[in-house]
Amino acid sequence: MGSISLSSVRKSFGTTDVIPGIDLDIEDGEFVVFVGPSGCGKSTLLRLIAGLEDTTGGQILIDGKDVTAAAPAKRGLAMVFQSYALYPHMTVYNNIAFPLKMDSQPKDVIDRKVRDAARVLNLTNYLDRRPGQLSGGQRQRVAIGRAIVRQPSAFLFDEPLSNLDAALRGTMRIEISELHQQLKTTMVYVTHDQIEAMTMADKIVVLNAGRIEQVGSPLDLYRTPANLFVAGFIGSPRMNMIEGAEAGKMQAKTIGVRPEHIRLSPTEGAWSGTVGVTEHLGSDTLLHIDADELGPITARADGEFAVRSGQRIFMTPDRARMHRFDEKGLAIR
Amino acid sequence: MATLHTRASARLMMSPAVILLFVWMIVPLAMTLYFSFLSYNLLTPGAHNFIGFTNYYYFLTDPAFLTAIGNTLLIVIGVLLITVIGGILLALVLDQPFWGQGIVRLLVIAPFFVMPTVSALVWKNMFMNPVYGLFAWIARGLGLTPVDWLADVPLFSIILIVAWQWLPFATLILLTALQSLDGEQKEAAEMDGAGAISRFFYIVLPHLSRAITVVILIQTIFLLSVFAEILVTTNGGPGIQSTNLTYLVYAQALLQFDVGGASAGGIVAVILANIVAIFLIRLIGKNLDR
Numbered sequence: 001m002g003s004i005s006l007s008s009v010r011k012s013f014g015t016t017d018v019i020p021g022i023d024l025d026i027e028d029g030e031f032v033v034f035v036g037p038s039g040c041g042k043s044t045l046l047r048l049i050a051g052l053e054d055t056t057g058g059q060i061l062i063d064g065k066d067v068t069a070a071a072p073a074k075r076g077l078a079m080v081f082q083s084y085a086l087y088p089h090m091t092v093y094n095n096i097a098f099p100l101k102m103d104s105q106p107k108d109v110i111d112r113k114v115r116d117a118a119r120v121l122n123l124t125n126y127l128d129r130r131p132g133q134l135s136g137g138q139r140q141r142v143a144i145g146r147a148i149v150r151q152p153s154a155f156l157f158d159e160p161l162s163n164l165d166a167a168l169r170g171t172m173r174i175e176i177s178e179l180h181q182q183l184k185t186t187m188v189y190v191t192h193d194q195i196e197a198m199t200m201a202d203k204i205v206v207l208n209a210g211r212i213e214q215v216g217s218p219l220d221l222y223r224t225p226a227n228l229f230v231a232g233f234i235g236s237p238r239m240n241m242i243e244g245a246e247a248g249k250m251q252a253k254t255i256g257v258r259p260e261h262i263r264l265s266p267t268e269g270a271w272s273g274t275v276g277v278t279e280h281l282g283s284d285t286l287l288h289i290d291a292d293e294l295g296p297i298t299a300r301a302d303g304e305f306a307v308r309s310g311q312r313i314f315m316t317p318d319r320a321r322m323h324r325f326d327e328k329g330l331a332i333r
Numbered sequence: 334m335a336t337l338h339t340r341a342s343a344r345l346m347m348s349p350a351v352i353l354l355f356v357w358m359i360v361p362l363a364m365t366l367y368f369s370f371l372s373y374n375l376l377t378p379g380a381h382n383f384i385g386f387t388n389y390y391y392f393l394t395d396p397a398f399l400t401a402i403g404n405t406l407l408i409v410i411g412v413l414l415i416t417v418i419g420g421i422l423l424a425l426v427l428d429q430p431f432w433g434q435g436i437v438r439l440l441v442i443a444p445f446f447v448m449p450t451v452s453a454l455v456w457k458n459m460f461m462n463p464v465y466g467l468f469a470w471i472a473r474g475l476g477l478t479p480v481d482w483l484a485d486v487p488l489f490s491i492i493l494i495v496a497w498q499w500l501p502f503a504t505l506i507l508l509t510a511l512q513s514l515d516g517e518q519k520e521a522a523e524m525d526g527a528g529a530i531s532r533f534f535y536i537v538l539p540h541l542s543r544a545i546t547v548v549i550l551i552q553t554i555f556l557l558s559v560f561a562e563i564l565v566t567t568n569g570g571p572g573i574q575s576t577n578l579t580y581l582v583y584a585q586a587l588l589q590f591d592v593g594g595a596s597a598g599g600i601v602a603v604i605l606a607n608i609v610a611i612f613l614i615r616l617i618g619k620n621l622d623r
Contacts (some may be wrong), residue, residue: 052520073526085521089539096536099525145524 002153002186003028009058018044019210035197036207042190078147079156082141086131091125095146117145137168154186206230228329231256240297252324259300261318269314289317368596376589383507388597405577409556411492420503428511445501449561456494457566485574487567487575494562510544546617578602
């Protein structure tokens with residue numbers, strides 16, 4: 001069991017409101033990702049749920065129980081920190097055993113649970129090492145191991161992959177997703193990386209300046225962003241935003257079209273422009289096009305698409321997949 | 334690029350400093366060694382004859398010698414215990430956010446800036462004097478008989494004075510170590526269900542071990558040669574109750590005018606200090622290369 005529900009949770013540091021008021025329901029077994037730019041309050045929100053920060057107002061319920069004033073250890077949650085926060089003077093075994101020892105469980109139970117966790121996380125051969133002797137990915141797994149032995153009702157991850165290199169990050173993403181499928185425990189995951197959000201989440205919560213901009217499944221957010229912020233934040237490379245006359249033609253203040261929804265042609269199309277920088281990624285080619293009065297536009301083409309810098313090119317946006325926004329930046333449906 | 338040429342010139346550049354330090358150290362040591370084999374008393378002028386190990390024989394068989402070694406060790410151990418434990422507690426307190434933290438921290442460091450003679454005099458006259466000292470006043474206020482600190486418990490009094498001087502040093506080092514503890518580790522321990530006391534013993538204390546090692550090593554070097562505090566307060570007495578090795582050497586040289594015997598005592602002290610140093614580094618120096 002691990003449903004978490006926040007009702008009008010507020011947090012201010014001194015006179016600055018970091019989180020002006022958030023309502024959110026997290027279902028049991030869900031993988032929820034908080035995503036947003038740095039300073040948007042996503043880590044603070046996680047720490048409020050963990051109990052490491054006190055709420056200024058509002059209520060936090062875990063499994064229907066009010067835990068707003070409860071100590072972190074009493075909430076039945078486990079957290080994986082950005083720096084892993086392993087205890088450097090303890091072996092991997094003792095690191096993983098620490099929460100059980102604090103819970104004064106019998107020695108044989110601790111031993112069994114630690115070895116089980118180590119097996120799941122491929123750490124069996126490293127149990128006698130100290131964190132300093134492990135690689136980044138292994139440390140990450142120890143941190144996760146320390147979290148899972150407690151059998152918490154929910155896991156909290158605070159940007160756990162941001163200290164890893166790109167290749168390892170990809171692997172760990174899959175490992176965490178697999179872990180979620182195995183354990184079927186609620187996971188709340190904070191990241192600023194929208195790729196992590198898109199690939200792992202059941203539900204993404206997009207935060208900006210302490211407010212929830214939109215909540216939905218990854219594809220919901222991709223297909224129907226509620227406003228300009230979400231439209232710009234989700235999707236890589238980011239959506240092209242066009243204002244002015246072209247937007248006026250579609251009765252909108254701003255129109256948006258994703259780079260992958262633009263058809264390119266050397267001969268004909270709705271818009272035209274000059275190719276600037278091209279980025280060949282192998283599978284795709286990203287073109288940065290100077291589209292005269294429309295401004296700069298990024299388009300994604302086939303990897304084999306023959307193009308050179310300075311060439312004139314024509315673009316046709318996929319009208320069905322374009323997004324329209326009004327003066328306030330809200331999507332027009 | 335460290336070519337032969339640059340290495341040679343680097344040595345040349347360093348040599349004045351190295352030579353100066355070396356001479357500074359080796360000349361007094363060599364002279365002390367030389368004097369220790371002579372019959373050299375300031376009260377008997379004339380030829381200083383070579384008398385072999387006689388000075389050493391007399392110094393080592395002096396009944397005061399063993400007492401002095403015992404007192405030296407008691408001072409070192411006593412002061413270390415007080416400063417390390419007290420330093421940890423003070424550092425823990427000073428690490429908490431409270432109003433006026435900056436000023437309090439500054440004041441805590443203050444005793445370290447007071448000269449040993451001055452602080453010893455302050456303790457002797459203002460605190461420990463059995464007639465007008467503060468402790469005596471408190472004792473009388475409680476209806477107790479005042480303790481004549483420097484006469485009844487001379488060694489303990491000296492340990493108190495020296496510990497008061499070194500407590501700021503220990504506190505300062507331990508406080509900086511405490512502040513370098515990763516906050517997420519404490520939070521992780523908190524999430525893991527560790528209470529304040531478990532957090533201290535499982536997380537904070539191991540983190541401090543290296544700083545504690547540094548405090549013990551540095552303080553031991555200085556505490557082996559405590560002198561000013563003894564000279565100003567008890568003069569090694571009553572009898573030899575508060576005489577340590579340094580003070581014994583001093584008494585030999587400047588109270589009995591026996592330069593040869595004092596030199597022998599000095600060499601013995603150097604050897605003993607080295608034994609303690611080797612012992613210490615073996616025992617706790619391991620902590621440093623983690």
